[in-house]
Amino acid sequence: MEREQEKIVKSMKKDLDRRTLDEAPDSELLLLAKGGKSVAIEVLFHRYKDKLYSIAYGIVGNTTDAIDVVQDAFFKSIKKINKLSKEANIAGYLYRATSTTAIDVIRHKTASKSISFEDLLGHENEIADIQLKPDTLLENSERASTLYEAIAKLPIDQRVVVVLHHIEDLTVDAIAQRLNIPAGTVKSRLARGREALRRKLLGKLR
Amino acid sequence: MNCEVVRKQIAEATVEELQKGLDKNIEEHLSACPDCRAYLEQIKNLTVVLDTEIVPAPKSLESAVIGNLHKIIPKPFYAKRLLIAAIIFLLVSAIAVSYYITYIWSNPDLEDCEPNGDHNKKGSQVEELKTPKVD
Numbered sequence: 001m002e003r004e005q006e007k008i009v010k011s012m013k014k015d016l017d018r019r020t021l022d023e024a025p026d027s028e029l030l031l032l033a034k035g036g037k038s039v040a041i042e043v044l045f046h047r048y049k050d051k052l053y054s055i056a057y058g059i060v061g062n063t064t065d066a067i068d069v070v071q072d073a074f075f076k077s078i079k080k081i082n083k084l085s086k087e088a089n090i091a092g093y094l095y096r097a098t099s100t101t102a103i104d105v106i107r108h109k110t111a112s113k114s115i116s117f118e119d120l121l122g123h124e125n126e127i128a129d130i131q132l133k134p135d136t137l138l139e140n141s142e143r144a145s146t147l148y149e150a151i152a153k154l155p156i157d158q159r160v161v162v163v164l165h166h167i168e169d170l171t172v173d174a175i176a177q178r179l180n181i182p183a184g185t186v187k188s189r190l191a192r193g194r195e196a197l198r199r200k201l202l203g204k205l206r
Numbered sequence: 207m208n209c210e211v212v213r214k215q216i217a218e219a220t221v222e223e224l225q226k227g228l229d230k231n232i233e234e235h236l237s238a239c240p241d242c243r244a245y246l247e248q249i250k251n252l253t254v255v256l257d258t259e260i261v262p263a264p265k266s267l268e269s270a271v272i273g274n275l276h277k278i279i280p281k282p283f284y285a286k287r288l289l290i291a292a293i294i295f296l297l298v299s300a301i302a303v304s305y306y307i308t309y310i311w312s313n314p315d316l317e318d319c320e321p322n323g324d325h326n327k328k329g330s331q332v333e334e335l336k337t338p339k340v341d
Contacts, residue, residue, distance in 0.1 A: 038279050045271055053263035067267045074271055075278045144259040165221070166256035172220055191217035198252050 022046075026090045034082050041078055048091060051167070052098045054148070058163035059102035061152030066102075073101040095168045106156060150201050158193030161186055207235045212242050216249050221257065224250055 021029065021043045029047075032040035049070070056069040077097045084093060151159055164170045164178070165186075172190070176183040212235050219228060227233070228246075236243050 036279055038275055041275060041279065042272060045268075045275075049263040049267065049271075050260045053267060054260040057261050063264065067264065067270060070263070070267055071270050071274075075274070078278050143255070144261050147255060147259050148261050162256065166253065167260070169257075171222075187218040187220075190220075191214065194249060194252060195217050197256075198248055201252070 027086065030081070030084065030088065030090050031086060033078070034084070034086075044090065044094075045074060048094055051091075052094060055095060055098045055163055055167050056102045057148055058151050058167055059099060059160055060105055061159070065105055069102045069105055070098060073097040076101070099164060099168055103160060106160075110156075147197075147201065150197055154193050154196055158189050158196065161189040162193040162197070165190055207231050209235075209239060209242055212236070212239070213245050216242070216246050219249075221253055224253055 021032070021040060024032075024040075024043070026044075026047075029040045029044050033044060052070045052074065053066055056073075057063065057066040060066050060069055074094065074097070077094055084090070151162060154162065160179070161175060164175045165172070170178070172183050172186045175186045179186070212232050215229065215232055216224075228236075236246060
């Protein structure tokens with residue numbers, strides 16, 4: 001298998017640059033990254049940085065921690081990239097590393113504040129009012145940040161489930177398995193999270 | 207089926223369920239209830255926005271990652287094989303040197319042996335020297 005990978009990498013042009021690789025499929029970038037090509041890793045980062053940041057920001061709820069989470073998760077993933085098979089879904093691998101790191105950050109923060117993560121998961125925080133332009137639809141550039149501000153204000157249990165389902169595109173069963181909770185609990189948290197977001201945002205986000 | 211139950215089921219529906227269509231009983235209720243239809247539309251719109259909107263990563267993230275990338279670049283997959291080859295080479299060399307030291311260098315008689323076919327000749331001379339002549 002390694003010999004096959006080596007042949008493919010050798011068959012690729014030596015003078016690979018960003019422009020050549022920008023349109024390369026993930027599988028090709030994965031092989032090059034496994035071969036130690038930094039330019040392939042850069043392209044992978046540029047391809048997924050916004051989504052990774054969105055997952056991290058959605059879960060941790062602030063810019064500083066989200067940057068740390070993405071950096072940490074990306075570096076850890078790349079260090080272990082040689083363990084991936086050539087058919088591996090690199091996007092899913094990066095998303096999972098990011099959400100797991102983000103959840104760990106929340107756990108760590110709640111532990112340092114002497115509040116159990118589980119207590120926090122069950123706690124219904126009041127969503128603070130988000131400043132929206134009255135009776136006007138938001139511009140595209142504002143829309144994402146407004147939406148993510150609203151997600152960040154959700155209680156942690158709902159926030160994590162909403163991000164995993166809608167941003168990381170995980171199924172209810174996959175979320176249940178990841179968080180080690182029943183699928184019914186995932187559904188009810190998802191419902192409460194959506195309802196809270198609907199109440200606050202929907203009139204502005206069409 | 208009342209509005210409360212219908213709205214709960216709509217809110218709990220996965221993205222897939224919302225796209226494919228809901229339960230028959232709910233559909234029946236929706237056809238007769240404009241408020242619940244409006245609620246379903248709102249939830250659908252929200253899921254579309256949630257599925258498509260992403261926050262652009264700040265520039266500081268990019269510089270933090272790209273600037274430190276050289277520290278974590280993985281070793282190429284063929285580096286392992288090169289390492290194994292180097293270890294084998296060193297082992298073979300060590301065995302050869304130890305053999306030379308043990309059997310040849312430590313035996314001065316054998317050092318006199320010359321290559322190019324003289325070995326037999328010299329060797330036989332050595333044998334002759336070792337074997338006491340019987341008169």
